[in-house]
Amino acid sequence: MAEGVVLAKLPVRGLLNLRLPTGAPATPAVAQLVGLALPETPCTCAAGADVAAYWLAPGEWLVAVNAGAEAELESRLRSALDGTGAVVDVSAGYVRYNLRGSAVAELLMKACPYDFDRRTFGPGRCVQTVFAKATALIAGVEDASFDLAIRRSYADYFERWTADAASAYGG
Amino acid sequence: MLLLQCPHCLEARSEEEFDYAGEAHIQRPAPGVSDAEWTDYLYFRSNPQGRHREMWVHTAGCRRYFNVVRDTGSYEVLAVYPIGANPPPGEREVETLAAETPR
C-alpha cells in the first residue's frame, strides 16, 4: 500500500445519467444495452467488462463506458426507453479521480461526514455525499482505494483541498 | 446536528447532506378561493412546538424529497416516510390533537 495519500486523475470515460420509472425493474432490453444488470440496492455499484453502473437514487444510475461509446449507447437507450425514462450524456460534467494510500481513510474522515468504515464500505459500494464544501460520488475500489467523481467546476477546488489535506502525510 | 434516515438511500446521514424544504402535507387550495384563503396558504404555517411534519431533500445524496415527523422541542425524529405516503397513523392523530389545542 502506498504511504500517505496518492491522488490520480482517471482517464476520461463516457458517462450517462440513466433514469427509469421507479417501482418497475429495469427491462432486460436496458440491461442488455448497458451490458450489465443495474444495481437495485441503494448505494451499490456493479462493474462488467468496459462498463460500470453506480446507483444514484431510486431509478437513477450513472453508467460509465469507454470514452467515445457513450453517444451510440445514449441514442440506443433513448429509443429503448421510448419516453418512459431518460438518458443524458454527462461525460464532460465530471472529473474522475482515484485516492489511495495508507492515510486515505483519515483523509476521507477530514473531508466527509459519511462513515467510510472499512467493515461496511468497500468494493461494490458507492455513495454520494459531502466532500469538504463540495459533493462527490465515491466508490470503493479495494482496501484503501476509492474512485471519486467530482463535478468539473469543482475539480480545481477538490484538487487543492485534497493536496492541502494530504500534505499532513507528506503525500 | 440532525441524523436523518434517508428513506431512499436507506442509510442514516448527517444533516449537512440535507436541506429543509418546509412543512409537509400543505394542501394547495383551488385557484377559485378568496385572496384571504390563498394568502393564508401562501404565508401561514403551523410552526408548533412539538410534533411537526416537514419535508427534507437529500441534496448531497439522492436529491429526493421525503417527509419527516420531528419534535421541534426535543429534535427527536419520530417518523420518516416517502412523499405521497400518509404519515404513520399515530402521528396523524397527534397532529389533529395539536391543531385543536388553543394557541
Next chain:
Amino acid sequence: MTGQPRRLPVGGRVDRTSPISFTFDGRTYQGLRGDTLASALLANGVDVVARSFKFGRPRGIVGSGAEEPNAIVRIGSGARALPNQRATQVELYGGLVGVSSAVHGLRGLIDAARRVLPAGFYYKMLMAPPMLWRFWEHVLRRGAGLGTVPQGADPDRYDKLNRHCDVMVVGAGPAGLAAALVAARCGARVVIADEQDAFGGSLLSSALRIGGRPAAEWVVEGVRELRTFEHVAMLPRSTVVGLYDHGFLTVLERCADHLPVAAGPAVRERLHRVRAKEIVLAAGAIERPLVFANNDLPGVMLASAVSCYVNRFGVAPGERLVLATTNDGGYRTALDWQRAGLEVVAVADTRPDPNGALPRAAREAGIRVLPGHGVVEAVGHAHVRAALVAPLNTAGTALTGTPRRITCDLIASSGGWNPAVHLSSQTGTRPVWREEAVGFVAGQRRGLHCAGAVTGASTVEACLAQGATAGASAARAAGLAPGKAELPTTDEAAQEAQQALFVIPHVRDTSRAPPQFVDLQLDVTAADIELAAREGYESVEHAKRYTALGFGTDQGKLGNVNGIAVLARALGREIGDVGTTMFRPAYTPATFGAIAGRDVGDLFDPERHTPMHAWHEAQGAVWEDVGRWKRPRYYPEPGEEMDAAVARECVAARTGVAMMDASTLGKIDVQGRDAARFLDRIYAGGFLKLGVGTCRYGVMLKDDGMLFDDGVTVRLDDERYLVHTTTGNAEAVLAWLELWRQTEWPDLDVYLTSVTDHWATVAVVGPKAREVLGRVCSDIDLAADAFPFMACREGHVADVRARVLRISFSGELSFEVNVPAGKAVAVWEALMAAGSADGITPYGTETMHVLRAEKGFIIVGQDTDGSMTPHDMGLDWAVRHGKRHGFVGERSLALADYQRPDRLQLVGLRTVEPADVIPEGAQIVADVDRTRSGRVPMHGFVTSSYFSATLGRSIALAMLKGGRGRLGETVHCPLDNGKVLAAEVVGPVFYDPDGERQHG
C-alpha cells in the same frame, strides 16, 4: 529545586531531572516537565495571578482544572497568541511565555468601586441618560476585558476530523475508563476523550488502591488494554466542548499546544466531529467552594485542588492549612497535607458530629478537628494570613459564638461536589437537583448514559461500578452483544452524609459583611444576588443577567450552584425549584482556528471554474465572484482602467465582434413523455407549442407570483428540452423543479438532470459574429433565413460536435456555441483565431451588464429582489393565462394587492447631466426641496446603472412607484455626499428598441 520554594522534596508525576524555564508576566521561572503552568507558578510561590474584573482585587489560583476562574492567561505572543487559557490546564514546556489576562483591572478603585458598581450596574447604567454611559464606557473599557486579540493572521494549522462510533465516552477517569473497557470488550467502536494529557482523571492525584494496587497502576493497565482494540480511538488532551442532537459531539484536541512553537507544520488543534450512537457521560464533578467573607483572597483554594498540587505535582501552595468542609471527602486534603509533612492547623467541619472513617482517621493522625465550625472570613491583604473560625448552629445558618482568629496561609474549602452536567444540558435537558448528593445531576435523555461523579457518586468504587454498567448498557443500546464486566474493589472508606451548606454566615449580615464572592471571575457576591432578589429578579435566568453570575469565560463552573443557593435562600425557595441556568457550548473556550479548520484562505469556499479559466487568467482577466463561480469581469489591456476596458469591449460587441464565456449559466436537461406539460406548468409562458429546434424566453414564478428565475429554453426534440437558468440560481431552480416534480406531479413522466458542468458555452456577439463563426463551422447554414433568431442548430464548431443557439443577451447578432466542457478550450481558441483579423475581443460580465442594460434586459437578483411580479417588470408578454393547468404562481398574480397602480415598476432613468452615473441602490425621491427635512417619501430605487459608451451617456434601470405612468417626469436621487442627481423617467430600453440588430 532552587527557585521553586514551594516544591516538595519528593512526590508527584513530575520529572525532577531537568527543570525547564518559562516566563510569566515578564519574569522567568523554573518548572518541571509534567507541571501545568498553575502548578509551576505555585511551586515558585507566585500567589497573585490576576486582578479581578470589576474591583481589581488580587486573585490567586483556586482550582486545578477547567473550573479555574482567576488564572486566565494568554500563552505565546503575536499571531500565535492563545488567549483565554486556564493556567491550570496549560501544560508547561520549556520557553513557554504566559501573560496574565486581567492585570489591568481598576486597581485604583479597588474596594471603593464596590460601592459604585453594585449588581445590575450595567443594566441600570444602560437605562440611564446616554451621556452617563459615555462616561462609564470610558472608565470600563479601560479596565474590562479578559485578554487581548492576537495580532496578525494565525500561522498555525488546524483541522477537523469526522468520527463515527457506537459509544462515545466523555472523560477517562475511573467511570469513563471502566465504561470504555466494557464497551470495547463487547466489540463496540469507542471514542474516549479526556481533557488531561493522561487518562485517569482524579486517579492521577489519588492515593487510593484499586484491586490491591495503586490506582495509577490500574489506570496504566486499563489504557494498555484499550490500546489493543483496533476499534477504539483514544483522545487525550481532548475536551468534549459540545454535545448536540442525535449523538453529535465536538471534541477539541490540543495536539501541539503543549509543545514549543517551533514544532513545525503539524496540526496545532483538531476539532473531532463525533457522531455516536450512544454516549457515556463520565465528565466527573467539580468541587464546590464554600462562600465566606473575603473568600477571594489568594491562598483560598478548593480542597481537591490542594490535594492535586500536593499529590500530582509535588507542590505545596502554602505551609499552614486550615480546611473548611461540609463533608468527609474534604478530610482527604488534610490527610494528604499532613502526609506531605506540612502542618494542618485545623479542620473546621460545619457538621456538629462528624464521625465517618475519614474524620476519624484525621483525628487519629493528630489533626485538630473543630466540629460544628465554619470559616467565616479570610484575613489578609494580598494573601491569606489567618482564618476567622466560629461555631455554627446545627443547620449551619447562624453563628453561635464569637469568631476566633487562627493563623494560617492557606484555606482549603470543600462544600461538596457539583456534577459536571454542562454537556448534558447543552441540548436543553434541565439538570435535576438531588438532595442526597447535594447537587444537580444530569436529566434523563435517550442515548445518554451517566456514570461516576457526574451522577453524584462520591466513591471511586461507585464510579467504577457505574462506569461498567453504563459501558455495557451503551454497547447494548448500540446493538452489540453484552460482554463481561469485572469490577475491581478499592480500599476506600464509606462516607457519612454531607451537609447542604453553601454560605458560611458572618457576624454581620450579608450586605454589611466583607464581600462573600460567589462568582470570582465576574466579581459577583452573595450580597449582589440578594439585591437582585430584592429588586424582583426572581427567575434564575433574570438574576443571572442582572448580576452577570456565570457570564464569564468559565460559565460559572464554581459559582453557579452557590449563586442558585443564595437566590433560593433569599426567595425562601428550594434550590431544585429555582433550577439552573442553561449551559451552552463550548464547555471551555474553543479557538476560532479549530472551528474553521482548513476552511481558510483560498479553501474558505469552493471556487468554481469554467473550462476556460486558465485562458482568462493568462489574459489578465479581472475576476468577479458570481455565486461560487469565478467569472472574468473585464480584460484590461496594459495600463487600462475598468471604465476604459469596458468601453472598448462594448464598442467591439456593438460594432465588430466580441466573445464571452457563458459556461456558468445553469443548464437542466428535461426529458420524458410529459416534459412539455411539465414546463408549461412551471413557466408563466406557454411551452406546449414550442417547435423542435427553437428557443423561448421564459420566466418562473414562486407560488407567491414573484419572479424567481428567467432564461431561455430550447426544445431539442419532441420529448426533450434544455432549460437555461441564471448563474447564481442554477441549484435553486433545479431543487424547485424537483420539488414540483416529486411532490406535486409524481404522475408526470419527466426527468431532470443538471448538465451545467457538462456543457461549456461561448457567446459570439456582434455584427461580424456570423462571419467569424462561419470560418470554423461548415455544417450549419448560418444565413439569417436558414438560422433565424431564437433557433437552435446542431453541427460542428472547430471540429467539435456543438449545439448552437441564436439567442442574444446583448441585443446584437449573437450565437451561443455549446460544446462538451472537455473540448471547450480548443473551441474557444479556434474562435479567437477565426476572429483575430476582425479584432475579436473577449469581454466580461461588466460589459455584459452594460450591453443588456442598454437593451433593458433585467437580471433576476439584481433588478429584482423576490418582491416583483412579471407585471412590475413589464414582462406581461412572457405570461400566458388560460393554460389548461395554469402555471405556478398564477393565482397569486390575481391578488388585489398585486393590482395596485402604485407598485414599484421597472423604468429607465436618463440623468439630466449625461456624464452623471447614479450609484446603484440610490433612492429616488420626487420632491428635491424636502430632502433636507430628513423625512422624504421614497418613490423607488436604482437597480442597475452604467455609463454607456455606445450612447455616450449614462443609463440606469430603476424600480419606481407607478413608474410606467410617469414617463417624462423628472425625479431626484439624493446621494450620500449631499449631491442630488436629477433624471428623467423613460422606458427601460435605451438601444435598438425594435430589436433589429439581434434579428439581423
